[in-house]
Amino acid sequence: MTETVILKLGGSVITDKSGECAIDHARLHDIAGHIARSAPKLVLVHGAGSCGHPEARRYRINDGLDTENVPGVYHTHAAVSRLNAAVVGALRDAGIEAIGIHPLDLALAEGGRLASFETRHIAEMTGHGIVPVLHGDVVMDRLKGACIVSGDQLVTRLAVALGSRRVGLATDVAGVLQNGAVVPRIDRSIAETLEISGSGNTDVTGGMRGKIRELLALADAGTDSHIFHVSKVGRFLDGTGHGGTIVTRRGIP
Template identity: 55%
Template sequence: MHNQVMLKLGGSVITDKAGNDVIDRQQLAAIAAALKESEFSGYLVHGAGSCGHPEAHRYRLDQGADRSNAVGIGITHRAVSGLNRAVVEALQNEGIDAIGVHLLDSCLADDGRLVSAPVELLQRLTALGITPVLHGDVVLDRSRGACIVSGDQVISVLAPQLSVGRVGLATDVPGVLSDGQVVRTITPSDVAGLSIGASSTVDVTGGMQGKIRELLALAGAGVESHIFAVSRLQDFLHQRDHGGTVVRMA
């Protein structure tokens, strides 16, 4: 269904990334209300923020896993799953039928990239009017033992397979910033000329630079994406100018 939307909530939007497992429940409630008002239909993805990044970093899961650090898989997954439950509960409190879908349970990676995902399961959920809520997670990896798969990779891999019509990323900044200014459009030919800073907090998935790499891959698959401030969520949902960045091929 090409009228469906895939929306990603940045980890920094729904948690305090400078804290430790600090969920912004007031923000979640406001987002859920906006989604209800707009009659949101599609797939929701969220980042980990302070509920997962510190744990993954502590156990070096971004570098892989073996018996020496495998205990970190469960600890990291527990942190991100707790955040996922909070997102799902916020949606359900607004009357949105939502179910959490965990990558650790349903996906496999190889050398840091997803090679299998529950596409049919997700399609069947939305066909029933249920909103699947996916998230960045630790995933078992054929080559590395385990790896961290960001919410941005989830989008770049799954959006084309699910044939979604629009992709949006709600963040804590107004768009992609280069030298303090919002870059309104990014194409593959623009990247070399951009000056994009790294995240100031622990981020094992590459921060804004990692996000852009994933979204350029998505653009290459024929799907453009929108990056905007969470305060402009309603503008994106109602297809108005959100003042942010559009990532596309040309």
């Protein structure tokens, strides 16, 4: 049986975070071309970048809902949905049978963490050659009213639910950096000693530290993950070296 690959595109890779919903269509079409050539059984997840983070901050979504910021649920979801439509459009232009899936419609959080997340239909889609495209999103939260669930949190949940052993995160840096150099492998003991540098972009989902926290949890469940520069996405999909970071539960050999 063909293995399901989970690929996450960082929001800063496909948008310009200095603008508001400034989508990099050229980058999207380049990535779609790599995916079409590799033709993996794939689930794609993308971050929000400048299509959602500005709205989430403006409406203080992660502080929880009150009488003043309820409209932020709509505006945040609408912004990231525009980006999702652009990602799906680029994939379909490349001949990939992609369809957008919105976490707001099928997830429930509790205290900022996913409490329930329906994935059975996602497995059915991949079995029929459909590429589901999910994204970081605002979701309803039993304790806070609403919260932001990052694409990285979705990646961890999807990998476990779908039994995926190939997980890749394409970013705007070469991997996890310490003093400007790529850290080739990270486990929990190494993570405790790291002073992480990386993209200058910050967001409401925790940046690189948040990413590593999610991926270490995935490693604990038995699945390694790969962090690499987006220019290496084709090499990751082909199974060749990407020169980035592997997050694992094992120490450096």
